[in-house]
Amino acid sequence: MAVNGEMLLGNRAVTGSGAPEYAQNPATGERIEPAFRGASKGDVQLACNLAASAFDACRNTSIEKRATFLETIAEEILALGDALVQRAIAESGLPQMRIEGERGRTMAQLKLFASVVRSGRWLDVRVDPPMPDRAPLPRPDLRVRHIPLGPVAVFGASNFPLAFSVAGGDTASALAAGCPVIVKAHPAHPGTSELVGKAINTAANKCSMSEGVFSLLFGGSHELGADLVANAAVKAVGFTGSRAGGLSLVKVAANRPEPIPVYAEMSSINPVFLLPNALSEKAASLAAGFVGSLAMGAGQFCTNPGLIIGLAGDALSAFIKSASASLTESPAQTMLTENIHRAYKDGVGEWSASHAVDEVATGLASTEPNRCQARIFSTTAAQFLNDDSLGNEVFGAAALIIQCESTDDFVAIAEKLEGQLTATMQLNNDDLQLAGRLLPVLERKAGRVLCNGYPTGVEVCHAMVHGGPYPATSDSRTTSVGSAAILRFLRPVCYQDLPAALLPAELEDENSLGLPRLVDGSYQS
C-alpha cells in the first residue's frame, strides 16, 4: 500500500486543505515525501459528525463482532508488511528490531482487548431482583450494565509510532469499549499513521462496522487538537505526550459546555531508590542495569529512570564510577524529532548551568542530526529538597543522582516527589526495614512500584498499571496500558422495571450470553 498523504473521514480517503507538511527522517534530517495537508475545521466537524452518527450502532455491536473487529485490525496491520516497518523506521529513527517489536505489541494489544471484550467483565452486569412484597415499599427490578461514553479523540504519541499511536493502546481500548475513535495523527509519523489508519478502515469494512467508527486527521497545529477536543460529539480524550500538551487539552475539555474526561499520560521522572545494602552488595551490576535502562531508545520512554537516590559513601561512589564508565561509551542515538532533541538539549543545558547540580558523565557525541548525548548529573538531598525545578522531566537519556546524608532523606525525597508512573527500590533482605518505610509513600506517589528491576518495559497484561497521580497522568484512577484501560471509556446505566422486550441482551434473565454477573450481591461467573 502506498503512502498518499491522505487522511480518513470515515470511509473517505481525502487530502486536507492546510499547508503541506512533511515527515522528516530524524536520523538524516531529510524530508520524506509525500506532503500531508492538515484537516480543516470542516474536516474535524465531519469526522465528529460521522462518529456521533455511528455511535449507537457501534455500541450495540455484538461482543463477538466487536472482538473480531479488533482482531481483524491486527491482521490488517500485519498485512501492511515491510512497507509499514520501513516507513516507521524512516519517520521515527527507531531501529528495525524495535519497530517490529512494537508492531507485535500493537497486535498483541488488539488481541488482548478482543479477549477482554469477550470476557464481558467490563460490562459489570449487576442484577438486583424485584421484591414486590417488601414493606414499607416494594423494591423494583434493577439491572446495570456499562455503556461506552461516546466518540473518543485519540492523540498519537511520538515515542511509540505504532503501539501508542493510530492503532495503539488508547484506540484499542476505546474501540473495545464500543466507542468510535477519531485519531489526530502525530505529525512526526504521518505516513505510518496513514498506513495504519487505512488498515483500521479496511478492517472496519470487512467487519461491517458503521462508517464513522474510525477517522484519521492530520495537522500539526494546536488549534486543530483543541477543536477536536472542544467538539460536542467527542466524549473522552486519550493523550500521551508532554505535560504542556496534556494540560492544554485538559483545559479545553474542562471549559466545554459539557466537560469531558481527558486521559493524558504526561510526565514522570521514575525515581529509583538504591537501598544501602543492595547498593553495597552490587554497585556495579546496579550501575550497568541503570545505564542500560537510561540509554535504551535514547531515553525516550515515559518510564525512563530519570532520578537515582542513594546514600553518599563508598558504595554510591562505586555506582557512579561504574555508571560513568559505561555511559561514557554509550553511543549517541537518534531522537524522534528535532523538537524533542532541542528540548533535551535545553533541559540538560539547564542542569549544566545550575549551581545545584554537578555533571557526572557524558555519553559519546555525534555530528549526525538529532543525536542524544546521554548525561548523568548529581546533586545533594538538601539541594533537591529546596529546588522544585530539579524534579522536572528531561525527556531523553539524562538522569540526576541524589546523594543523601541519611535514609531519612530517602523518605523526605519520596514525600517531596510529584506523582509518578513508576517508583523503584533496589534492595536486598537487609534493606526490608527501610523498604517498609518507603513503600507506603511510594504507593501514594506512583502507579507502579517495582523492586530490583528498572522501570522501562511496560508489560501489556491484566495486572499492569501505566498511570499514576498527577502530573504523571491527569487521572490517577486509570491505566493506559493493560486490560483495565477499557474501563476509562465506560459509564454505568441502570434499567429499572424495563419490560423484557426492551432489556439489552446483556441484562436478560436467562443470561444467554453467559456473562459474569453480580446477582443480589453474589458474584456468578
Next chain:
Amino acid sequence: MAVNGEMLLGNRAVTGSGAPEYAQNPATGERIEPAFRGASKGDVQLACNLAASAFDACRNTSIEKRATFLETIAEEILALGDALVQRAIAESGLPQMRIEGERGRTMAQLKLFASVVRSGRWLDVRVDPPMPDRAPLPRPDLRVRHIPLGPVAVFGASNFPLAFSVAGGDTASALAAGCPVIVKAHPAHPGTSELVGKAINTAANKCSMSEGVFSLLFGGSHELGADLVANAAVKAVGFTGSRAGGLSLVKVAANRPEPIPVYAEMSSINPVFLLPNALSEKAASLAAGFVGSLAMGAGQFCTNPGLIIGLAGDALSAFIKSASASLTESPAQTMLTENIHRAYKDGVGEWSASHAVDEVATGLASTEPNRCQARIFSTTAAQFLNDDSLGNEVFGAAALIIQCESTDDFVAIAEKLEGQLTATMQLNNDDLQLAGRLLPVLERKAGRVLCNGYPTGVEVCHAMVHGGPYPATSDSRTTSVGSAAILRFLRPVCYQDLPAALLPAELEDENSLGLPRLVDGSYQS
C-alpha cells in the same frame, strides 16, 4: 447527647471562631439554639493535616476492622435516639416518618458498605504470574490492588439531612474505600450534623481508628468550602447540591496545583415520557402517580419529575385535567430553607412570566413560612426545542408538561435534553416500537432509565446508578448511591517483583484473605 455548637477537629470538639450562625426552623421561621461558629482557615488546615497524617493508617486497616467501623457508626447513630430525630425535624421541616426512614436508610447504607468492604471485590486484585523463561524477555511478577485516593472532602446536602449528609452515602463510601473524611456541614442542619459527627467520632474511637479519620467543619461561607477543596491534603470531593455550587467546587479542584476529582451531583429535571398507548389506557392513574411523585417532600428530591412529555390530544388533556385536579388539592409543604424557597419562587415566577409557558395548575397556598405551592406549567415541543431556559431545573414541586405534535417530537426532545439522573417511559405493549426508538437516546442522556414508575425513590443496592451525564453530575462514570459508589475513591497500584515480605496481604500468593482475584486473566471467586 446535647447540641453544643461544636465541630470536630479529629477527636477535639471545638467551637469555631467565625460569627455566630444559627439553624432556623423552616416551618416556623424561628431561630434554633445554640450558635454555631464557622471554622477558621487554621481549623481547615488542622483538619486536613490530621486527615493526611491518618491516611496511611486508615488505608492499612484490615478489611474486618474497616467494616466494623462502618457498622459501629450505624449503631452510634441509632444510639442518639430521639434527640437526633427531633433536631433533624426542627432543622429541616421534614416530617418524623421521613426522618426516621432516612435514619434507617443511613444505617442501611453504612451496613451495605461494610458488606462491600468484606466482599473484597473493590480491591480488583489481579495477578499475572512471572514467566522467567519467556523469549525475548521474561515477564516479571505483576500484581494489582486498589488503594484509596486520600482524604476526601464531603459537603453535606440540605435535602437529606441524614442520608446525604455527615454520615451519608459519600462519607460511607469514602470511609469504606479507606479514605479519611472531612465533612463540611450544611448550614441548614448544624445541630443534626454535630450529633451525627460525634457519633462517628465515638465509633472511630471504639474501633481504634487513627485520629483524623473524621473531622467536621461548620461555616456557611463559600470561601470555607473552597479552602477545603483547595487544600493539598484533600484528594477527592463529594458534593450534592446546586449546579452553581457544584461547578464552583469543580473549578477550584481543577485549578489546584494537583487537580483532584470532584463527584458533584447537581441538577436534573428527570423527564417522564408518556407514550401514547399507555397514556390513552390510563391517563388518570398516570396523573395520580405523577402528582404524588412531584409533590412528595415538597419536590425536594434530585429525581423529582420536572418534565412531562406527551402527545397533544384527548388523552393528554385528560392527564392534565386529572393532574390539575389532584394538584389543586395538594397542601403546601415546608421547604428546607429560606434560600430554597426563594429560589423556587423565583423559578416558578420566571415560568409564569414567560410567553412560552402556560400555567396549568397550582397547589394550595399557605401563609406559613417557606411553604412550597406546587405548580404545573405547559408548553409546546416547538417552544421547548427553541428555548434552552425551559430545560433548567426548578428545585421544588414544579413541573413542565410538553405537548407534542408527533412522536418524532419525543425523540427530538430526548436528543435536546442535557444529562439527567433519570429518564422515565410510561408505556404498554403497544408502545414498544416508540420505546425502542427512545431508549438508545435516553441511555445516552441518563444514569437510570425506568419504565412505568416514577423516578423518586432511589434504592440503595448493588444495581443502582444515581449519576448521569453532565450536568446531572460532574462525572458520569460513577454513582453516588449504591455499592459501586466505593469505586469513586480508589486507584490501582501495580506491584512488580516485590519480595513476599513487602507484598500487601491482599496480594500474597496464598490468598489467605480469600479475595476474588483475576489470575492470569481467569477470575477466581
